[in-house]
Amino acid sequence: MAQAPPPVSPPPAPEPISRHEGHGWTFEAESEPLWPSNRIDDLCAEEGLCKVPDMYCGNAALRIRHPETGFNLTLDTLGMLRSCRWKPPPKPSNQPLRETLPTR
16 A cells, blocks of 8 residues: 655744844844755746756845945845846846946
8 A cells, every 4th residue: 555645844934034233233144944946946947047056045135234324235145146147137236336346
């Protein structure tokens, strides 16, 4: 007699956002569970990517803020992957300003 497959486990609960503050700076880290391979494959097809890391936390992000100066930097995994391809080019908001790049 064939044995029934095991029940499907619910997806893991997201981790709470880790927040640290000091000297006017705020740092937030949002960590999420690894994506399953079928979701990574779908991302490759949707975004036209040839490869995504096998262990990919697609919704993870790091946010750095300094309200006094208006500095705000968000690094998220999907935005970083999109910035690694040539076509279409990444959004201007994901690219450094030319005048901020070091000169040779």
